[in-house]
Every structure is written in C-alpha cells, then in structure tokens.
Amino acid sequence: MGLLILIALVWIGRWVFEQQFKFNAALLTDTTAAPAEVTPLQSPSPTASPMSNFLPENLAPLSAPETFSPDTLSDKIDGRAELYLSANVVELQCQRFAHLSDPSSWMEVSIYDMGDARNAFAVYGIQRREDSQDIDVADFAYKTPNALFFVRGKFYIEIVAAAVTERITADMETFAKRFCDNVPGDRKSVPEVDLFPTDPMVPGSMILYMKDGLGFEQFDNLFIASYKIGNEEATAFLTVRGTDAEAADLVKAYAKALLANGGVEEQTAGADEWARLFNVFGAYELVFARGRTVAGVHEAEKDAAEKLGSMLLKNLDDKKP
C-alpha cells in the first residue's frame, strides 16, 4: 500500500514538475482570439436567436448571442459584476438587435437569470434610476428615455437603446411585453413589497438588501422604502424571519448595536407599547417585531419615526404576513 502511495506521489510530482514549465496562456496573454479588423457596421442578419420569439418583426440580430457565467460576468459589465454576484446571479444572456432598414438604430437586450425572483428584485431595486417612469409590462418595471428595466420571474431584464426615438422605444416595449407573455412571474414571489404602506411612499424607492442592510450585519433580506412624512423624509424597513422568536431576537440585537454605536433609548408617547425608539446623534431609529416580521424606521425626525412606524404596524396587522 505504501509503495502504491509513493508511486502515485512520484507521478503527481512529475506532472507538477512538467506543468510549471508550460506557458500559461490564460495568465500571460490576452485570451481572446485575435480581433478582426474594424469594419463599418454591417447590416443586421436575420438569423435564429434564442430571443427571436420576443423580437419585433422589424428587428434582426446585429450580433451573435453571448452567455456569461458568474466567472465571466465581469468580461461583459466589468466592475458592475460585483452587484450581481452578491445577488447570486446564475447567468447572463445578451444580444444586440437592429432595425433591418437602419443598422444604426439598435438595442441590446440583457437577460440576467438571478436564480429566483427575490434576487432579481434585489438587483432591480438597487439600480433603479431616478426620474424614471413606471410601466405596466410587469409588476416591477420602469423606463428611462433610452432604456427599459424589469423583473419577470427569476429574470432581471435590461433593454438599452442606442438612440432615443419613438420607434425604438416602441420596439423595446414590444419585446418586454412578449417576454412577459411567455415567461411566468408576478409580485407574489416577493411578498414583502406589499407589506409597506403605499402612501406616502416615494415611487420606485424600494430596495432589497440581501445582506448588511443599513450597515447592520444581521439585517439580511432587508427591504427599505423612502417616505415623505409632512416635510420630513424617512426610511421604513422590514424583514420577515423564520419564527416569532427569531424576529424578537433580531430586534434585541439591533437595539444592542444602536446602543453600542452611541444611541440613547428614549421613551415615546405613541409607540412605547410596541416599539423601541433610539436617538442616534440626533436622528431617530424605531424598531419593533410583529409576529415573524421585524420592521422599523431609519434616520428620521422623532415625530416622523413614530408616525411612519404606526403606519407600518397597521399595515402589518392588516396584511398579516
């Protein structure tokens, strides 16, 4: 037996010895094939594409479909890959399409398979553009002057146009609608979004932090949304835990972290019975548990914290997650 081990080790040693002298092309050279010469933009070619089912009839592929795994995602989106990796991206498929009559009018479709709807919502929410406009192709969808972004099932989809024209905007919306007609998915996959009061929430302000929400390491799967309470801005948050006891423990842990970071617990006339209130260097934090849900208000004036906290509590009681 010992002799066999020795022979195996010698064989491995010899292999290592030989390998170290071999030139590692992956490390020392550009791994892409030698690029072709740069030539003017070609006309789109109406070849088959995995996305063809959703494509408006006046568009055709301008480039071959590309697929990126978590290991190669940065080859497509560079430093932005970190965001998707932290949300457990599975795969990205993308392809450019152009008008048959005008190749300079093109758009690129990127379909991120995020594994599940929560992950898809996480990358959707955190990249939500200001001054964007909600659209009704999906439950979570918006557009900007040149682009369209939405969640459908486990997919997060970006459609980015190279021009701002009515025609390309209509094409993007057609693609999105056809995609949603063929791929199932609805907001029930992310039930937390309906636990927030809708009024006076700032439209499009909801974000899901998969971990380290509000800078607190135990706040994973934390949803936040911005509110306008009178003239004050405030942030509501909530996360649903496995059991009532886990929720209660999380409230205690957050309270302990606030106290450790200079917070001072204060009494409150309106919320003493169901919430804890902390003054953290002039900004107020309110936190409470309701069943399995931990909810609260972050960085608000005292009145706004109490008022928004009450609204959250009422909504949770009404919805009973």
Place this chain on the structure above:
Amino acid sequence: MSEPKKTTRREFLLRSAKAAAAIAAAGYLAREFQDKAGPQAAPEMKSIVGLPDFSIPQQTGKLAVATGSDRVKTVRAALDALGGIGKFVKRGDRVVLKINAGFATPPMLSATTHPDLVAEVVRLCIAAGASAVMVMDNPVNDPVSSFELTGIASAARKAGAAIVLPHGNLFRPVTLSGGTLIRDWPMFSLPLEGATRLIGLAPVKNHNRAGASMSLKNWYGLLGGRRNVFHQNINDIVKELALLVKPTLAILDGTTAMMTNGPTGGSLSDLKPTNTMIVGTDPVAADAFGATLLGMKADDLPYITKAAAAGAGTANYELLNPVRVEA
C-alpha cells in the same frame, strides 16, 4: 455480518512507519522538484521593467480646466491655456492616444471616450506635425464591437489616426519596479515602445468597484491576461498603474459625467451634464479635480490618495494653480 478484523500493535506500527516514509519521500521529492525561480514567460516574450516615460520635463505640473458643453471647443480652450498642443506634440512625433473603448455601447451613454473628442485630439496632433497618431485600448467587451459601436473607430479613422487593436502579439510581460501586483504581467505595451508621446483620453464615470473611473483607471485598459483578478485589489492596481504610466498629457472629459451605475451605465438618467474638460500633465491632479464632478473629494477615492502618497502626482490640484477658462 463478520466482526471487523482487529489491528495488532505490530501492524499498527508497521503501517505508521510506511505512512511516515511516504510523507518523507513526498517532501523530499517536492523539495527536489521545487522551481525557486517560478514560472517564466515564453522565451520569445522578453520581459521589461517599466514603460517608456512620455512626460516632458519642462511641462510638469500643468493643469487647465475649461467649462462648456462643446467638447471640441473645451479641449481646444484647455490646451490653448497650457500654451497650445505644440507644447506637447512636435513635428515627427508618433503619438499614442490611450482611449477608453471598454464597452460596446453607443457614445450617448458616456461609458467610453466620446468620438468627437478622439477626432479633435487626432486632428490637433496631426496639425502639430505628428507623423502618426495611433488610437489604442484593450476593451472589456469584444474589441471590434467596442471600437465600432462606440463610434471611435470611424471618428479616429476619418481624422487620420490608425486603430491599434489588442492583438496577442502586441502584449509583453512588464514589471513595475517595486510593484507587488504588476510583475511580469502582460501589458498592451508594444505600441508604446515605438511611440514618442502618450495622451490619455478618459470620461468621468462612477465605478461600482473603484468609486470612479477617470484618467488613472483608464490605464487599466493596458493590462492583458486575466486582469479581473485585480478587482479584489482595485485601489492598489490603479496606484501601480499610476506609477507605471507617465503620459505626456491626461485629458479628462467631464462634459457629461456618469453619476450612477458605472462603469457601464446604460441609461441616460445615469448621466449629468457637468460641462468640464480637464487637461493636464499630472493624471493624479486631473482625477482629483474630476472627483469633484462626481460630488466627491480626492480623499473619497483611495486610489488617488495612494497614488499621490506613492509619488505619482498630487491630489491637491490647487497647488498646480489650474488655469480656468470658458469655451
């Protein structure tokens, strides 16, 4: 089911001795086989230490900031404020423009150097007497698509420049003296070895990993190989690039700044008109000024403070008494 056979003390000791002998033999073999020099590049790829220094000693510490929405006018105005392109490019110079063509995206998204700026700088260099102007980058996306869809290839060619794509035979292992990351690392360096001037042309962008992508981060496009390994150490690799690359000029285009979702962006709503063109001989100072367009200070970007501390330039751009002009 039969009882497992009991091991005797003698058998146990014998097996232990064999195992110890195997481990000792493996250790001896590993010691004999160890290559203390580590992996070497192939013989035909001769490694070099450092890159050529393209800075002009008489022009150090110059910085001009032009405001206006027309990047052709602002780059001209900023260069004029520094004495004109003739101070930096002479007759017969072979000029390399290191642009940012990182992504195959349209110019209106400002993820790449704007083709109008590329074209104007090419024209200025040729007018100053340059014998050749080369436009180069090693994009993140497919090189041909990137140069083409950004509009850079067409603009550069029309203005009289040659496009240099990142063919594998144009890379050479480079070591930064004193560096810890750039050691025998393949770099897109051969076009630089035949050049006499190097000008960086970069847009002002938010960057999810580095905080911002401007003049210094633009040198990342000279790296070859599996450069994404440096994302985990982004501030140090940019600092080392700042020490390695000594350009003639850094032109930082803040006409439109990408404020969010960088470095690719994707939506016009990621952008903000900041109407500023920064031209200087110190890329660290240029980036320190550029940071203000993103609502940041130089201190907010660790690679700037690291580069300044390492002696690559100054983060306090006011020390250079920047010339401010309107265009």
